[in-house]
Amino acid sequence: MFELLGIPPQALFGQLLLGLINGSFYAILSLGLAIIFGLLNIINFAHGAQYMLGAFVAWMLLNYLGINYWWALLLAPLIVGITGVIIERLLVQRLYHLDHLYGLLLTFGLALIIQGVLRNQYGISGLPYTIPSQLSGGQNLGFMFLPNYRGWVVLASLVVCIATWFVIEKTRLGAYLRAATENPTLVSAFGINVPRMITLTYGFGVALAGFAGVLAAPIYSVNPNMGADLIIVVFAVVVIGGMGSILGSIITGFSLGLIEGLTKVFYPEASSVVIFVIMAIVLLIKPAGLFGRTA
Amino acid sequence: MAEAARAITAQAGAEDALLTVSNLEAWYGESHVLHGINFDVRPGEVVTLLGRNGAGKTTTLKSVMGILPKRKGSIVFQGKELMHAPSRHVAKEGIAYCPEERGIFASLSVEENLMLPPQVKPGGMSVEQIFTLFPNLKERLHSQGTKLSGGEQQMLAIGRILRTGAKLLLLDEPTEGLAPVIIQQIGRTIAMLKEQGFTIVLVEQNFRFASTVADRHYVVEQGKVIDMIPNAELEANIGKLHAYLGV
Numbered sequence: 178m179f180e181l182l183g184i185p186p187q188a189l190f191g192q193l194l195l196g197l198i199n200g201s202f203y204a205i206l207s208l209g210l211a212i213i214f215g216l217l218n219i220i221n222f223a224h225g226a227q228y229m230l231g232a233f234v235a236w237m238l239l240n241y242l243g244i245n246y247w248w249a250l251l252l253a254p255l256i257v258g259i260t261g262v263i264i265e266r267l268l269v270q271r272l273y274h275l276d277h278l279y280g281l282l283l284t285f286g287l288a289l290i291i292q293g294v295l296r297n298q299y300g301i302s303g304l305p306y307t308i309p310s311q312l313s314g315g316q317n318l319g320f321m322f323l324p325n326y327r328g329w330v331v332l333a334s335l336v337v338c339i340a341t342w343f344v345i346e347k348t349r350l351g352a353y354l355r356a357a358t359e360n361p362t363l364v365s366a367f368g369i370n371v372p373r374m375i376t377l378t379y380g381f382g383v384a385l386a387g388f389a390g391v392l393a394a395p396i397y398s399v400n401p402n403m404g405a406d407l408i409i410v411v412f413a414v415v416v417i418g419g420m421g422s423i424l425g426s427i428i429t430g431f432s433l434g435l436i437e438g439l440t441k442v443f444y445p446e447a448s449s450v451v452i453f454v455i456m457a458i459v460l461l462i463k464p465a466g467l468f469g470r471t472a
Numbered sequence: 473m474a475e476a477a478r479a480i481t482a483q484a485g486a487e488d489a490l491l492t493v494s495n496l497e498a499w500y501g502e503s504h505v506l507h508g509i510n511f512d513v514r515p516g517e518v519v520t521l522l523g524r525n526g527a528g529k530t531t532t533l534k535s536v537m538g539i540l541p542k543r544k545g546s547i548v549f550q551g552k553e554l555m556h557a558p559s560r561h562v563a564k565e566g567i568a569y570c571p572e573e574r575g576i577f578a579s580l581s582v583e584e585n586l587m588l589p590p591q592v593k594p595g596g597m598s599v600e601q602i603f604t605l606f607p608n609l610k611e612r613l614h615s616q617g618t619k620l621s622g623g624e625q626q627m628l629a630i631g632r633i634l635r636t637g638a639k640l641l642l643l644d645e646p647t648e649g650l651a652p653v654i655i656q657q658i659g660r661t662i663a664m665l666k667e668q669g670f671t672i673v674l675v676e677q678n679f680r681f682a683s684t685v686a687d688r689h690y691v692v693e694q695g696k697v698i699d700m701i702p703n704a705e706l707e708a709n710i711g712k713l714h715a716y717l718g719v
Binding site for chain 2: 353356358359360363366367371
């Protein structure tokens with residue numbers, strides 16, 4: 178077997194795949210955060226909890242109602258999205274005229290409540306969610322072994338990210354969204370219902386988090402802290418990519434996952450901090466983020 | 473001046489008016505900006521609001537459009553009271569607004585900017601008609617909206633509201649900062665829109681331009697309408713107008 182820089186290829190590609198999977202979650206989650214921040218000016222700290230909620234809803238659908246993974250992939254984001262719509266209507270909506278800090282505090286509080294309730298009910302040891310039978314097993318690619326489910330996660334996230342990007346950048350609906358992000362007052366004055374658009378956008382961003390949660394359920398165990406662990410890194414990803422940039426958050430998400438994977442191979446001690454180091458460097462050189470538009 | 477003001481008040485509320493604004497007051501936060509604006513606009517008329525900087529002309533348009541949240545008084549359009557309608561409902565009644573800063577969206581292409589305002593009434597202009605009016609737009613369709621020149625951005629800002637079927641257009645200083653040749657083009661456009669039956673309220677600093685397109689002029693000072701001068705009597709009142717505008 179050949180080696181690259183003294184690293185066996187199985188280890189290298191294995192870590193790259195792990196990086197790509199983490200990157201998939203970073204991408205979907207930071208995409209949702211970017212969309213929400215763009216239109217609502219709210220830093221949605223509940224995003225990690227909503228991702229976790231997606232995994233829990235999938236687990237509940239399976240264990241209480243016998244609804245399988247594929248339906249959960251559709252239903253769980255819908256259910257989590259609806260909770261988002263309710264949260265926006267009842268709570269977040271009241272904060273738009275206030276400083277960013279209030280939205281951050283509210284959503285952070287919501288995250289703690291959602292996590293607390295589920296921790297109280299289900300503990301923190303984690304609940305198993307089996308890989309759907311259609312995606313069990315894997316492929317031997319010669320240079321590495323690719324578990325089918327992991328390949329599916331990368332593929333599904335890519336498709337969802339690209340579809341979201343397409344809708345926002347290339348359709349009439351997306352043009353409304355971009356226009357309202359720039360100047361909601363004028364868009365209202367054209368006769369468009371901006372408050373409803375804001376509610377649905379929050380619901381959609383939250384549904385993306387729920388979707389990522391369902392994808393994650395068979396890989397990581399379903400537990401109330403799974404989102405809290407991830408969301409800090411995702412915020413760093415958003416800062417690096419630039420708040421509010423759609424394509425930026427997708428590309429940054431996947432790339433940082435890969436960089437993290439590579440760091441695990443070449444200098445494992447740095448793997449948990451590499452993203453934060455990159456964040457610090459980006460903040461020094463380009464404070465608006467790599468893809469951020471400076472106002 | 474008091475007599476003039478009374479005459480205006482009496483006239484506001486004329487039976488055949490398309491838009492009647494009476495005793496309109498408005499606030500920006502705590503600061504009281506409009507102190508009782510009265511004017512009316514008849515169907516097919518081009519009416520200007522003239523006045524110095526900060527007199528309240530733009531605020532009047534924004535108030536009619538429902539953009540300012542803190543208002544009182546009455547705004548009647550086609551017999552319907554709009555004082556408590558949010559701006560998206562005002563738009564749906566058939567009033568369209570072209571803001572002073574033009575409001576071209578940077579994240580949208582020229583085409584997306586043009587197609588953005590939804591149709592609110594039947595009978596709006598077709599895209600082809602808008603291109604006939606502003607041929608420049610057709611050539612720059614795929615450019616970023618804010619990459620256009622100032623004049624082209626103004627054409628885009630006017631063009632996009634002609635599609636919607638709105639019959640009353642509120643234009644806030646469409647000639648501001650533009651070259652004379654572009655101002656002439658905008659003047660011809662306004663004359664053409666009037667011919668087609670549009671009703672226009674025009675906010676202007678430039679009363680020479682206003683006199684070439686308008687039927688009547690309302691003079692706004694310190695948040696009040698203090699005089700109304702028909703365009704035909706403009707020459708006779710030129711001294712008075714100079715005093716009002718401080719030119």
